[in-house]
Amino acid sequence: MFRTKEEVIDTIINEQNILIVQDLDGVCIPLVQDPLKRALNKDYVKDVSRLEEKFAVLTCGEHEGRRGVNRLVENALNSKTIARENGYYLPGLAACGVELQDRFSNSSHPGLKDEEINFLAEVPKMMRSMLTNELKKFLPNISNEFRNKLIDVAVCDTRFTPTLNFNEIFNYVKNDFQKVKNLQLIMEKIMNNLLKNSKDHGLDNSFYLHLMPNLGIRDGKEIMKYSTQKEFGTTDIQFIINGAIKEAGLLLLLNKYIANKTGVYPFGENFNVRNAPKTHNKLVELCKDKIPSDQMPLLIGVGDTVTSVKEKKNNSWLRGGSDRGFLTLIQKLGEAYKQDNQVIFVNSCNDQVSRPRINGTDMTGISDPNDDLKFNMIINDGPKEYIEWFKQLASNF
Template identity: 45%
Template sequence: MPNLTPDQLLVELSGVKDLLIVQDLDGVCMQLVKDPLTRRMDPSYVHAAAELEGQFTVLTNGEHEGRRGVNRLVETSLGDPAKARRDGLYLPGLAAGGVQFQNRFGELEHPGVSAEEMAFLAATPQRMEALLLERLPGLLPECSSTEIQDLARTAVLDTQVSPTINLNGLFARIPTEVPRQRALQTMLEELMQQLLDEATAAGLGGSFFLHVAPNLGRDASGRERLKPASVGDVGSTDIQFMLTGSIKEAGLLVLLNQHLERRHGIAPFGQSFNVRNAPHTPEALLQLVKNRVPAEQMPLLVGVGDTVTSTQSSDGTQWLRGGSDRGFLTLLQQLGQWCQRPNRVVLVDSSHGEVDRPSLSDGRLVGISDPEDPLQLDVLMPDGPNQYIAWFRELAQRRGRAAVS
C-alpha cells in the first residue's frame, strides 16, 4: 500500500535541491484512448513541464515526432504550431523506449541506430497492414472486406522507430467475447514473430524485439508474456516492433547520465552512452551506477507511470509481474535504496479512459500488484490523469516559488 498521499509528496518535493522527475506519458498526463490520434494534451501541463526545466524528463514507448507523435499534441494544445519550437515547450526526454531523444526545442536524434535498421522500420507499417488483411477475415467473418480494410489500416500505428499494431479497434467489435479477443491476441503475436523472422532473413537478426503492452513480465527465453483478455480487462492491446535495447530501464540511465553531466560537468557513463550500447539487464544497469556514480551526486528521483501488472500464474505457484513501467520504476527504487535517498514511485490510474484497465479506486490493486511485490508504490493517483496534472502544476508552482525565495 502507498505510504504517502499526493499532498504529502508535494510537501516533500517542494524544497528538494536536486530533483529529477522521470515520467511516462499515455495514461499519466492524458487519458488512454482507443485511437491514439484522438489524444488531447492539457496546455497547462505543457507549461508546467517547461517550468520544471532541468528537473523533468519523459520516458515513453510512444514517439516524439511524426503524425502520431506527442509533439503534435503539444502543438495543438498551444494553438500555435510554431510556439513550441520557438519557446522551447516540447517535452524533453526519451521516446520509443529510449532510442529517440529530443530536447525541449524539438531537436531530435536516434543514437546508435543504423541506416539499415531505419530502412526496415520504414517499410514495416505497410507490411503489418498486409499481414492483417490476410489474417483478419478468418477471425472476424462477420465483417465485410471494406470493414476489414478499415480495421487493418487503423490498427497499424505507423510510428518511425516503433511501429505498432493496436487491437483496441478490433476489440471494440467484440467487446464481451473474451475467447475471440484472445484469438486476436494470439494472431497478433504470431504476426509480429513473422516480422522478426523477416528481419533476420534481411540480415538484421538481433536488431529488434517485441514489446507487449501491457504484459506479464518475461518468460525463460526473455520474451515478454502476453496478458490474455479476461472479463473486465482486455489484457494486452498492443505489440510494438522495437529496436533492441529500447527498454525503459536503460533509458533511465541515459537520462541520469545527461542530468549528472548538466549538474556536475561529467557524464559518468560516457558521452556516447545510449540504450543500444547500455547493459540490457537490470542487475548490470544497477551495478554500472554503483561503479561510476558517487552516491552523494545522485539526484532524488521520482518515477511516474501507469502500467504495472501482477497476475497469479494458472497453477497458483507464482506471481507474473510485468507492465511497461515496472522495470524502470523498480530500478529507480533500487537506486534510492543504494544511495539512501527516498526515491519515489507514483502510479496513475489509467482506467478512466476508453481502454479497459485494472483500477486503483478500491485500493486493492488487483491485477496491478500483489502481497509479495518488491515494487513499493509510494503514491497512488486513483483519479487518473486529471488528478496528476493538477498535482504536477502545483509542484511546478511551489518549486518556482522556492527558487525565487
C-alpha cells in the same frame, strides 16, 4: 501506507537536485482506442516547461511523426511555432529509449543503425498486408470499408516503434472474450512473422516484441496477458529495437542530466540503451561506480502500466508492465543511495480502455503482497487528477 499528494510535493521541493521521470499515455494523456485521437492539456505543457532540466519523459511512444507527442503539444497550443520558440516540447526519451529530444525538439537517436531504420520504415506496410489477410478470414462478414477503418486504427506507423494496436478491433467483438483472445493470437502471429522477416534481412539481433501490458519475461520473450471477461489484457504489440527498455533509458536520462549540470557524462558521451547493462543489479552497480552521491538526483518515477497475475499451475506471480522496470530501478537506486526516491502510480483505466485499477488497498492485477515494487502515492482518478497534482507541484518552481 501511501503518502498524500502534499507529502510527496514536500519531499520533492525540499531537494535541490531532482529529476522527474514520467511515462505519457495513461499518465498525462488519457488512454483512447484510436491513438490519433489522443490529446494533451495546454496548462500541463506549460507547467512542464517550468521544471526545465528537472523533468524528462520516458515513453514507448514517439516524439516526432504524425503520431508523435510533439503534434499533441502543437495541437494543445494551437500553434506549430510557439513550442519551439518557448521550449514547450516534452523533453526526454521516446521509443522506449532510442529517440532523445530537448525542450526545443532538437533530437537524436543514439545507438541506431541506418539499415535498422530502413527496415523499420517498411514494417507498417507489411503489418497492413498481413492484418488485411488475417481479418478477411477472421471477420469475413464485415464490409471492406469497415475492415479498412479497423486496420487504419490498428497499424501505427511510428518511425522507431511500429505498432499493432487492437483496441478498436477488440471493442468491435468486446462481448466475446474468446474472440478477443483469438485476435491476440493473430496479433502475435503477425509480429512474430515480422521478426522472422527482419532476420531474413540479416538483422538477427536488431529487434524484439514489446507487449503492452505484459506479464513479465520468460525465456527472453515478453508474456502475453490474455483476455478475460473483466479486461482485454494485451492490446498493443510494438516492434522495437533490441536493448530499448525503459530501465536502460533511465540511465541514459541520468547520463544526460548529470552532464548538463557538471559538464561530464558519467557513463561516457556515447552511452546508449544498447550498450547499457541488461539487469537491474548491473545498472545499479554502474551508477554506484560512476555517479557520486552528491551528483545523483532525487528520482521521482511516474507510470501506469504495471501488472501482477498469479499463475495457478505453480502458484507463482507473473509480474510485468512496461513501467515496472524503470519504476523498480528508481526504487532500487533510492535504496542504494539512501535517498527518498518516489514511485507514483496513476490509475489509467477508463471507459475506452479497460485495465486493472487500484481501489484503496486492493491492488489485484497490478501488484501483490510479495511484490518488491512499492508505490509511494496513487493517483486514483487518472490523468485529470495527475495534471492537477502536477500543476500544484510546478507552482513551486
